[in-house]
Amino acid sequence: QVHFVESGGGLVQPGGSLRLSCAASGFTFSKVAMTWYRQAPGKERELVARITASGAIINYADSVKGRFTISRDNAKNTTYLQMNSLKPEDTALYYCNVRLVGTDKRAPPGVYWGQGTQVTVSS
Numbered sequence: 134q135v136h137f138v139e140s141g142g143g144l145v146q147p148g149g150s151l152r153l154s155c156a157a158s159g160f161t162f163s164k165v166a167m168t169w170y171r172q173a174p175g176k177e178r179e180l181v182a183r184i185t186a187s188g189a190i191i192n193y194a195d196s197v198k199g200r201f202t203i204s205r206d207n208a209k210n211t212t213y214l215q216m217n218s219l220k221p222e223d224t225a226l227y228y229c230n231v232r233l234v235g236t237d238k239r240a241p242p243g244v245y246w247g248q249g250t251q252v253t254v255s256s
Contacts, residue, residue: 135159135240137229137247144253145219153214153250155229160240163207165233169214171225171252181227182214196222219254226251 141153155167168183182203183192191203202215212229229247233240 135231135233135243135245137245139227139229139247139250142227142250142252144255146256147220147254149219149254150215150217151219151252153216153227153252155212155214155247157210157212157229157231160231160233160237160245162210164237165231167203167205167212168230168232169203169212170228170230171223172228173225176225178228179225184212216252219252221254221256224252224254 136158138156139153141151143151145151164186166183166185169181170178171181172178179194181194181197182201184203184205188205193201200216200218203212205212216223226249228249230245232244233242235242
C-alpha cells in the first residue's frame with residue numbers, strides 16, 4: 134500500500150538549515166509529482182513545494198522561494214526538501230503528499246499523506 138517515511142525535522146535556530154526526506158513506497162514513484170505541505174497549529178495547510186515526475190517543473194510558495202529547494206531521486210523513491218535561512222514562521226508539521234489519478238498499476242487513485250515531520254525554528 135502507499136506509504137511514506139518522512140524524516141529530517143527537528144529544532145533549529147533562525148537562519149539555520151534542515152533537509153527533510155520522504156521515502157515512498159507502494160506506487161510508481163517515478164511517474165508522479167511529489168508535493169510538500171506544511172501546517173502550523175491553528176493555521177491552514179499550505180503547499181510548500183511541488184516537483185513533477187522528471188523534476189522538470191518545480192513550484193514553490195512565495196513565502197519559501199529562494200530559501201527552500203525541492204528535489205527527488207527516482208532511483209531511491211525519495212523526495213527531499215532542503216530548507217535554508219529558516220525563520221520562526223517556518224515552524225510547522227511538514228507532510229509529504231501524492232495524488233494518484235488512476236493510472237498507477239500498483240495503487241488505487243486517491244490523495245495520500247505521510248505522517249509528518251516537525252520543524253521548529255526558535256531562538
